[in-house]
Amino acid sequence: MASPWQIECLTYRINSLVAEIQRVSKKDHPYNEPRVVYEALLSVLDGRAKLLKDYVQLFQLPGGERSLQNCYETVARDVAIVAEVFSLVDRVDSARIPFEILRPLSWAARELVRGKYRVVVRLDPIFDYTFMSTRMVFENRGWGADWLKVTQKHKIAHDVLLLGIPSAYAHAILLNALAAHELGHLLFNTQRQQLKDIITLVFRQVFQKHNLKLQDYVARRARGLPGGLTQDAYANESADVYRLALSITMEWCSELYSDLVATRLLGPAYIAAFDRVLIGRWQPTESHPPNDLRRNLMITYFEKNFPQIVANSGELWASLKNGLSESARYVDELWTFGEEVCRSAVAPFTETLTKIVNTPFSEPPEEFSSLISEMQDHIDNLSPPSAVLGEKSMWINSNGFWSMFYAAWYFRLNRARFESFTRRYQWQDSPSDAEDALSNLLLQGLRSLELKFRFKAQKTGMRE
Amino acid sequence: MPVISPQELLNRMRSDMPWSQRIVVDPQFEIPVEVSTASASIDIHLGNRFNILHRRRDIEHDPLAPEADVATEEFFVSFGDKFPLHPGHLVLGTTLEWFRFPLDLMADVVGRSIWGRRGLLIASATAIQPGSAGTITLELSNLGEIPVSLTPGVSIGQLFFHMVEPPLRSDSKLTSFSGFLRPTLGHYKESEIEKFLLTV
Numbered sequence: 237m238a239s240p241w242q243i244e245c246l247t248y249r250i251n252s253l254v255a256e257i258q259r260v261s262k263k264d265h266p267y268n269e270p271r272v273v274y275e276a277l278l279s280v281l282d283g284r285a286k287l288l289k290d291y292v293q294l295f296q297l298p299g300g301e302r303s304l305q306n307c308y309e310t311v312a313r314d315v316a317i318v319a320e321v322f323s324l325v326d327r328v329d330s331a332r333i334p335f336e337i338l339r340p341l342s343w344a345a346r347e348l349v350r351g352k353y354r355v356v357v358r359l360d361p362i363f364d365y366t367f368m369s370t371r372m373v374f375e376n377r378g379w380g381a382d383w384l385k386v387t388q389k390h391k392i393a394h395d396v397l398l399l400g401i402p403s404a405y406a407h408a409i410l411l412n413a414l415a416a417h418e419l420g421h422l423l424f425n426t427q428r429q430q431l432k433d434i435i436t437l438v439f440r441q442v443f444q445k446h447n448l449k450l451q452d453y454v455a456r457r458a459r460g461l462p463g464g465l466t467q468d469a470y471a472n473e474s475a476d477v478y479r480l481a482l483s484i485t486m487e488w489c490s491e492l493y494s495d496l497v498a499t500r501l502l503g504p505a506y507i508a509a510f511d512r513v514l515i516g517r518w519q520p521t522e523s524h525p526p527n528d529l530r531r532n533l534m535i536t537y538f539e540k541n542f543p544q545i546v547a548n549s550g551e552l553w554a555s556l557k558n559g560l561s562e563s564a565r566y567v568d569e570l571w572t573f574g575e576e577v578c579r580s581a582v583a584p585f586t587e588t589l590t591k592i593v594n595t596p597f598s599e600p601p602e603e604f605s606s607l608i609s610e611m612q613d614h615i616d617n618l619s620p621p622s623a624v625l626g627e628k629s630m631w632i633n634s635n636g637f638w639s640m641f642y643a644a645w646y647f648r649l650n651r652a653r654f655e656s657f658t659r660r661y662q663w664q665d666s667p668s669d670a671e672d673a674l675s676n677l678l679l680q681g682l683r684s685l686e687l688k689f690r691f692k693a694q695k696t697g698m699r700e
Numbered sequence: 701m702p703v704i705s706p707q708e709l710l711n712r713m714r715s716d717m718p719w720s721q722r723i724v725v726d727p728q729f730e731i732p733v734e735v736s737t738a739s740a741s742i743d744i745h746l747g748n749r750f751n752i753l754h755r756r757r758d759i760e761h762d763p764l765a766p767e768a769d770v771a772t773e774e775f776f777v778s779f780g781d782k783f784p785l786h787p788g789h790l791v792l793g794t795t796l797e798w799f800r801f802p803l804d805l806m807a808d809v810v811g812r813s814i815w816g817r818r819g820l821l822i823a824s825a826t827a828i829q830p831g832s833a834g835t836i837t838l839e840l841s842n843l844g845e846i847p848v849s850l851t852p853g854v855s856i857g858q859l860f861f862h863m864v865e866p867p868l869r870s871d872s873k874l875t876s877f878s879g880f881l882r883p884t885l886g887h888y889k890e891s892e893i894e895k896f897l898l899t900v
Contacts, residue, residue, distance in 0.1 A: 266748075266776045331774035335748070336881075618833035618878060619724040619800040624715075626728060661878055673879030676834070680798045680881055684727035691729045 238308035243292055246308065249315055250285045254278060257322055265329045267338065269356050269396045272386055273325050273370050277318050279382040280374075284311045314377070321373055325398060328358045332406045336679050340637060340686040341415055345397060347634035348501075348593065349422050352394035359403035365411075365513065366400035367418035369425065397422065402513070409675035409682075410648060413509035413641050416501045420494025427588070434584045435489045435577075439482060442577050450477065453569050477570070480522075484574045488525040492533060492578050493585055499534045500595045501638045503545060504556050505645035507534055511560060518564045520571050526564030529575055533582055541586065544601040552649050596635040596642065604639070607631060611643035612650075615677055616657060622681035625688065632689050637682060644678040704805070704861045706740050712802065712861075720870065723861075724800035741858035744795045744809070747835060748852045750775045750783055751792035751883040763888035764898075772885065782849040785820070785842045792883035794835040796853060799828070804867030806830050807859040809838070815856060819844020822857050830864050834880040 238246075261274040291307040338355050345353040360366055372395075374383035387393070399418060405411055424431060443450070454477050458469040498506040510531065520526040535557055539546050546553050566572055596604060611621035621640045625631045631639065648654055654670070663670040704712075712723040713731065725742055751772045772792075777783045785791055801807065806829055811822040824839045838856070842848050890898070 264775070266778045266781070331749075331776060333776075335776040335778070614724070617719045617722075617724075617800060620726045620798050623724050623726040623728075626726070626731060669879070676879055676881035677798075680726065680835070684798075687727050688729065 238305050242308065243288070246288065246312055246315065247285070250281055250288075250311075253315065253319055253322070254281050254285075257281075260322075260326050263329055266335050267354070267356065268390070269354050270325055270328050272390050272392065273356075273396055274322075275390075276370075276374060276379070276383050276386040277322055279386055280314065280318055280379050283382065284314050287311060314379075317377060321370075324358065324368060324400075325356070325370075328356050328398075330359055330406075332403075333357050333359060333401075334406065334409060334412075334679055336683045337409070337412060340682040341399070341412075342397075343686050343689065344415075344634050344637050345419050345422065347637075348419050348497075349426055351426065353397050353422075354392075354394050355397045355399055357399050357401055359406055360400035361403055364400070364402060365414045365418055366398075367421055368398040368400075369395055369422065370398060371395040372425065407672060407675060409679045410641075410644060410671070411509050411512060413502050413505045413645065414498070414513060416498035416506055416638070416641075417494045417510075420497030421490065423497055423592070424490050424493050427592070430588070431489075431493060431585075432486075434588070435485060435581060438489075438577055438580045438584065439485045442573065442580055443478075443481065446573055446576070449569070450481070450573070453477065481570055481573055484522055484570055485577045487523045488520075488574050488578055489581050489585075491524055492530065492581060495530050495534050496537055496582070496585055496589055497593055499538050500541075500589055500593050500597070502641055502645075503538050503542065503597060504549060504553060504649070505642045507531065507538075507556060508645050508649060510534075515560075515562070518562045520564055520566070520574070525574060525578055526566075526571070528560070528563040529578060531560070533578060537582060537586065542597045545597050545604070548601065548605050549646070552646065556649065594635065596639045599635065607639060608643045608646060611640065612647045612653075615644065615647050615674065616653070618661070618673070618677065620677050620681040620684060622684040622688070625685060629692070632685065632692055636685050640678060640681045640685065644674055644681075648674060702862070703740055704863060709740065709742070709861065712805070719802070720867070721802045721804060722800070723802060723805065724798075726798050727796070741810075741860050743855050744797060744836065744857045744859060746838075746850060746852050746854050746856045747794035747796040748776050748778060749794055749882050750777060750840075750850070751885075753790060753792075753885075763885075764890070774882065777850075777852050779853050780851075782851050784847045785840060785850055786847045787819070787842050787845050790839060790841040791850075792885070793838040793840050793850065794881070794883045795838065796835075798833070798835050798881075799859070800833040801828060801830055802867075803831050803870065804864050805861050806864055807861045809836060809857055810860060811857045812855065815848070818848055819846075820848050828859070830868050831878075833878045835882075837880070837883045837886075 257274050257278055261271050261278075265271060287307060288311045291304050295304040295307075334357070338357060341355040342353055345351075345355060371383055374380055399415060401412065451474075454470060454474045455465060457477065458473040459465045461469050461473070463469055495506075495510075502509075510527075514527050518527045520529075566575075607624065610624045614621050614623055621643050622636075625636050647657075648671070657674075658664055658667055658670040661670070661673070663673070709723070711717065712721060713725065713728075714722075723742075751774050754771045754773060775783065783791075799807075806827060809823040809826045809828065811820065815822065819842050821841045821843055822838050823836075824841075828836060840850065
């Protein structure tokens, strides 16, 4: 049974966390969304504090120990999770954050997933991009009522998406092409059942094909156990391997699907950003397939589905395609299995994506090519790529948004052109200044496009 | 130095104008197509970022020693929110618009009288050099006696353009403020004469 001292410690933890969240919520945030999340977390804590108090009063008498213990454990777990979620949303106010991108990204998310979203960016201490749907966090933990209560109070109907960007590269807007992958996860979640069916089917087919190899694998694992290969050990290992294989399949396929969404939206721009962030980290994990496999599948997907774009990008595509020689070494046979599942899932995923993800690459190739050429011309002359879109109002949409990323990366990857740009504006001594200027042009372009879209929507009375 | 005409301003913003003569303003929500609706100036709107210069005991303004220059703190204020500027205070802001200047035009930043009469000065270094590009850093100071609310998106001033004859050559050394999006203090670059005068 939880002792009075344990109850006191837990109560102190709750009170301390409440005080900290209240303190941080008073900070000067440019947008209201973080405060909504803080308030929902406070609502959860308030509920748990009351629950604990009630249980202490009701069950401290002899015979109620078990109920009190259960309550104590539940509350302690929830408080730990609240602290964890809070630690993810407590650094969203630094002026280093490119706040200009929040509205454009929220708009791109809405256009892609057809839901109501607001993006909040946090600086992540790890050099990686992360993503979290706050509403899902609350719902998955049984706190949906707290989320609903607070969002209704603030009259907001949207989910708050928390995008983590590497703190060390907060200014590198080109890398934000990776946000397309994170939005792919969001799309995956909204299509979860349909995609789960596809993945399960692929899993079964590959599992059947590899059945003998997997039996050997299970037997080898069972032999390594203290009691050796017995019938029970084999059965237990077999069940474990099946669970692990299924889990790897689901995780890897979710990553693959998000990669394909990003490739469909950005093509080489996504692959270039992917290389910059993930270079040197090529080994697979249970949650992520090996990066060279991901890269190969993205390249194959893009070449097969958008041959005209590949043809128009000429040497740039070739240098990007052949630009890396790093590869992963598999140390576990299940990873070979996972690779085959991923390869087999590309075709059904491609079919699904064709139906649900609009892409700038589907526009007439000559028109797209001319747009990108004009955008690069603007960049070359220190003019934001969005300035082109004033005359091409049919691109004032999310295709225009992704096209600007494409144009900026295309410009960056063209070595001769970028070097000439660097020399022309006297940034030779500090080439990172040239990339910063390119980032600034892109950021201004993204912000400008979203403002133009909203202005147009307001004037014409169309849906935002 | 004459201000360039509305007709010339319209011509300079056309996309078929050569880059050496072209003005770009972005975002530009409504592009005037006729000279009758055009103006001899371009409106500038207040951006979202502000840079406050902090007071510290051990430091003073010294542009010649950037490492010892004042510390600044940046704020982002979203559309719909306000930033109060108190009497006697100076804050750096930016224009919402990104401007790209051709090699044969310069511009003067002029505040709107509606703000000026309330004590707000928007720029002290008012000349924009030919060939510069980026958002324009504004030196916003409140000369009045009561606080002034700065609201991002508000029309805060205008740019008046003048010809530079002959124009700069395309290989001319351009201003060091090109390509910036955020308000910036800038670094002082000593000329040969200054180097001489400071050490003589």
